[in-house]
Amino acid sequence: MAEYFRDSGFEKVALISGNSSAGLVTPNPDQNKNIYLLGVTCTGSPTTLREGSATGPVIIYVAQGNFNFPSTIKVPNNSGVYSTAGGVSAFYYVE
Numbered sequence: 718m719a720e721y722f723r724d725s726g727f728e729k730v731a732l733i734s735g736n737s738s739a740g741l742v743t744p745n746p747d748q749n750k751n752i753y754l755l756g757v758t759c760t761g762s763p764t765t766l767r768e769g770s771a772t773g774p775v776i777i778y779v780a781q782g783n784f785n786f787p788s789t790i791k792v793p794n795n796s797g798v799y800s801t802a803g804g805v806s807a808f809y810y811v812e
Contacts, residue, residue, distance in 0.1 A: 731755060735806035745769070745797040746811045752798060753789040754809050760780070761804030769796040779805070 732789075734743050743752055754776075757766070763780045767773040776792060792798055798807055 723807070726794070730808055730810070731810050732746055732811070733806060734775075734809075736800055736803055738803040739801050740799065740803075741797045742766070742800045742805050742807045743809055745799040746796055749794060750811050751794055752792040752811055754786065754798065754807060755789060756783070756785040756794065756808040758806045759802070759804060759810070762802045764800045764802035766807075767799045767801070768793060768803075770799050771801065772797060 732743075736742050746752055754766075757777075757779050758778045759781050761781070763778070765778050766776040768776055773796070776790060776798065798809075
């Protein structure tokens with residue numbers, strides 16, 4: 718059986734994390750690992766997801782609602798996902 722999503726198309730476990738105010742939505746992954754975003758829900762104000770911190774490069778702008786991405790969004794090595802607003806949940810996996 719394939720070990721990684723990229724090999725099989727099926728992930729063993731999807732992780733979910735969120736925030737109630739601006740800040741990290743996902744923790745930083747282990748060394749030499751990447752977060753792959755599968756989807757996002759935003760119940761509060763529209764938000765900007767950034768790489769690692771409030772001043773990190775923009776990953777994606779998210780309007781209010783639920784979004785399943787047509788493909789994964791790869792966050793660069795060792796970076797978590799920061800949201801400029803609260804009420805955000807992220808569905809992701811780490812490789």
